[in-house]
Amino acid sequence: MDMAVAEKQYTTISGVPIEPLYGPEQLPDLAAPAPGEFPYTRGIHETMYRGRLWTMRQFSGFATPEETNRRYHYLLQQGQTGLSVAFDLPTLMGYDADHGLAEGEVGKCGASISSLEDMEILFRGIPLGEVTVSMTINSPAAVLWAMYLAVAEQQGVGWKAVSGTLQNDILKEYIAQKEYIFPPRPSMRLVTDTIEFGARHTPRFNPISISGYHIREAGSTAVQELAFTLRDGMEYVEWALERGMQVDEFAPRLSFFFNAHSDFFEEIAKYRAARKLWAYAMRDRFGAKDERSLKLRFHSQTAGCSLTWQQPYNNVVRTAIQALAAVLGGTQSLHTNSLDEAYALPSEQAVTIALRTQQILGYESGVANTPDPLGGSYFVERLTLDMEQAAGDYFRRIDEMGGMIAAIENGFPQSEIANASYVYQRAVEAKEKLVVGVNAFQSQDQPIELLQIDQTAEEHQVKKLAALRARRDNGRVSKTLDALRRAAEGTENTMPFILDAVRAYATLGEICDAFREVFGSYRETAHI
Amino acid sequence: MNPPIRVLVAKPGLDGHDRGAKVIARALRDAGMEVIYTGLRQTPEMIVNAALQEDVQVIGLSILSGAHNAIVPRVMDLLREKDMLDVKVIVGGIVPDADAAALKRRGVAAVFQPGASLDAIVEFIRGSVVRV
Numbered sequence: 001m002d003m004a005v006a007e008k009q010y011t012t013i014s015g016v017p018i019e020p021l022y023g024p025e026q027l028p029d030l031a032a033p034a035p036g037e038f039p040y041t042r043g044i045h046e047t048m049y050r051g052r053l054w055t056m057r058q059f060s061g062f063a064t065p066e067e068t069n070r071r072y073h074y075l076l077q078q079g080q081t082g083l084s085v086a087f088d089l090p091t092l093m094g095y096d097a098d099h100g101l102a103e104g105e106v107g108k109c110g111a112s113i114s115s116l117e118d119m120e121i122l123f124r125g126i127p128l129g130e131v132t133v134s135m136t137i138n139s140p141a142a143v144l145w146a147m148y149l150a151v152a153e154q155q156g157v158g159w160k161a162v163s164g165t166l167q168n169d170i171l172k173e174y175i176a177q178k179e180y181i182f183p184p185r186p187s188m189r190l191v192t193d194t195i196e197f198g199a200r201h202t203p204r205f206n207p208i209s210i211s212g213y214h215i216r217e218a219g220s221t222a223v224q225e226l227a228f229t230l231r232d233g234m235e236y237v238e239w240a241l242e243r244g245m246q247v248d249e250f251a252p253r254l255s256f257f258f259n260a261h262s263d264f265f266e267e268i269a270k271y272r273a274a275r276k277l278w279a280y281a282m283r284d285r286f287g288a289k290d291e292r293s294l295k296l297r298f299h300s301q302t303a304g305c306s307l308t309w310q311q312p313y314n315n316v317v318r319t320a321i322q323a324l325a326a327v328l329g330g331t332q333s334l335h336t337n338s339l340d341e342a343y344a345l346p347s348e349q350a351v352t353i354a355l356r357t358q359q360i361l362g363y364e365s366g367v368a369n370t371p372d373p374l375g376g377s378y379f380v381e382r383l384t385l386d387m388e389q390a391a392g393d394y395f396r397r398i399d400e401m402g403g404m405i406a407a408i409e410n411g412f413p414q415s416e417i418a419n420a421s422y423v424y425q426r427a428v429e430a431k432e433k434l435v436v437g438v439n440a441f442q443s444q445d446q447p448i449e450l451l452q453i454d455q456t457a458e459e460h461q462v463k464k465l466a467a468l469r470a471r472r473d474n475g476r477v478s479k480t481l482d483a484l485r486r487a488a489e490g491t492e493n494t495m496p497f498i499l500d501a502v503r504a505y506a507t508l509g510e511i512c513d514a515f516r517e518v519f520g521s522y523r524e525t526a527h528i
Numbered sequence: 529m530n531p532p533i534r535v536l537v538a539k540p541g542l543d544g545h546d547r548g549a550k551v552i553a554r555a556l557r558d559a560g561m562e563v564i565y566t567g568l569r570q571t572p573e574m575i576v577n578a579a580l581q582e583d584v585q586v587i588g589l590s591i592l593s594g595a596h597n598a599i600v601p602r603v604m605d606l607l608r609e610k611d612m613l614d615v616k617v618i619v620g621g622i623v624p625d626a627d628a629a630a631l632k633r634r635g636v637a638a639v640f641q642p643g644a645s646l647d648a649i650v651e652f653i654r655g656s657v658v659r660v
Contacts, residue, residue, distance in 0.1 A: 103598055105594075178568055179542075180544075218546075309642040342642050422554050425555075438643040
């Protein structure tokens with residue numbers, strides 16, 4: 001063999017060494033059970049996409065609820081099959097559009113929602129009994145969900161019929177995305193409240209989407225994404241069990257959300273390992289009996305952090321490769337990023353190409369014709385086993401620390417991710433990892449058309465909020481907020497109290513302030 | 529030997545995406561600088577006060593949310609009020625070209641957009657700080 005070839009280290013994008021060749025000697029047992037059979041490594045359904053293609057669900061939201069509503073109607077007309085709401089930063093942090101800290105941020109990263117009135121506008125003309133809606137909201141998730149359920153009521157749609165997903169994964173906020181309001185324990189109580197409420201009232205709604213996406217975007221390796229996400233999932237299960245629920249009452253509605261990054265085979269192995277690990281954890285660690293509790297269902301999104309500012313049209317190609325990995329990995333729904341991801345929220349043209357990418361995969365490429373087409377590949381099967389083992393090591397370390405909350409308080413997942421992201425950045429700097437257009441093959445960029453969000457969105461939202469505060473029954477607002485505060489101080493489920501406050505048009509900020517008074521606010525100790 | 533350059537790395541605004549800020553902070557420290565990282569959600573007032581107390585020569589602002597046009601000019605105004613315009617302000621994040629030019633007119637020393645190399649940032653800081 002050529003000496004240069006023999007000596008060069010080949011690694012995945014996560015830095016995992018890859019052998020020169022994979023063959024039967026690396027695999028003691030190739031016979032993974034069929035798709036639809038425990039532990040579901042090859043997929044959760046026997047027929048996979050023959051039964052139904054994945055849901056093509058583009059995450060979107062910007063400026064005012066009026067403008068976002070127009071975009072939703074456009075996306076549905078283009079053949080998108082589900083909605084996914086992006087909220088702006090003030091909403092994510094539980095501040096109204098007229099709060100001082102919201103200045104300059106209203107509508108910038110998503111739609112601005114301060115009250116039930118905004119939620120009514122957001123879903124105007126969209127039948128909530130027919131369209132499934134995913135909402136990317138975490139710390140104030142219970143409040144936005146209450147607004148959503150109240151809009152369904154107004155539309156005459158029973159809660160038993162509404163279907164969709166709340167992200168509501170607070171643990172990954174402490175670990176990676178850092179959009180938290182309250183300290184971990186009261187936050188976990190709110191999450192458990194929604195899981196309990198959902199099990200009783202909304203049988204078709206996923207109250208949580210346990211997310212590795214943001215962990216990966218923060219710079220983790222594929223194994224870290226897998227391990228921290230599944231261990232977060234176990235933490236939610238433990239809290240719900242402690243609440244007194246039976247595992248099979250709520251576990252079928254737990255859903256997951258993974259990143260689809262650029263290292264094609266590593267990603268496919270990650271999804272396969274995730275299903276297997278979750279099935280074993282649910283059966284052996286928690287004693288789940290219902291088959292639906294054992295099946296890991298997941299949404300995926302292509303990797304925003306892999307997309308480049310330089311030569312942005314190349315991002316269409318990156319996204320297509322990543323989306324293909326998610327589909328070959330058996331995803332239940334998918335968001336494909338737009339080519340302008342590194343610049344701004346997507347323009348209509350950019351988001352249309354991203355949606356068309358999924359449609360080409362689904363309807364032209366033939367990859368959806370048979371489940372787990374890479375099952376039996378020496379390489380993919382070996383990577384799946386390695387991934388499973390490495391994640392198991394992380395589970396043990398976190399268990400030894402006393403669980404995920406203790407690990408977060410020790411800064412463990414945070415520093416593992418920060419180290420991985422620094423190692424990767426150094427590798428890019430040293431050109432050990434090449435990024436086309438960034439540290440290799442540079443050329444002059446062509447400018448692209450971007451979506452502009454002007455200051456009028458903020459003015460519009462602030463004015464609307466002032467009118468609402470003047471118009472509503474303020475006596476009823478303070479009464480419902482008082483009741484909510486008392487519920488938060490006690491141990492009852494807070495969801496019915498949040499619903500009452502929302503129906504009285506108490507704002508998101510007012511409801512979160514009531515919680516802040518009782519629970520306090522969280523500040524992390526920053527490490528570098 | 530010159531004393532090390534002191535840099536305040538700050539995350540203003542509501543955005544919590546701190547991957548870039550942390551990578552930069554570590555790279556500057558590895559390059560021999562003294563780095564103070566403020567943590568998340570700092571107001572312009574908090575940032576300028578920290579810069580004063582820590583006696584830094586450089587403030588690095590990491591902003592990915594699009595709120596730079598609201599935040600950065602306030603930092604510059606506060607520096608002017610406190611007679612601290614000798615402190616170099618650099619901005620990193622998702623800042624379109626037109627906005628970057630406007631921020632430079634307001635006195636920002638440099639804007640580093642996505643894909644900027646760590647070495648380029650280190651070299652810029654070394655080149656722009658006047659050693660006493």
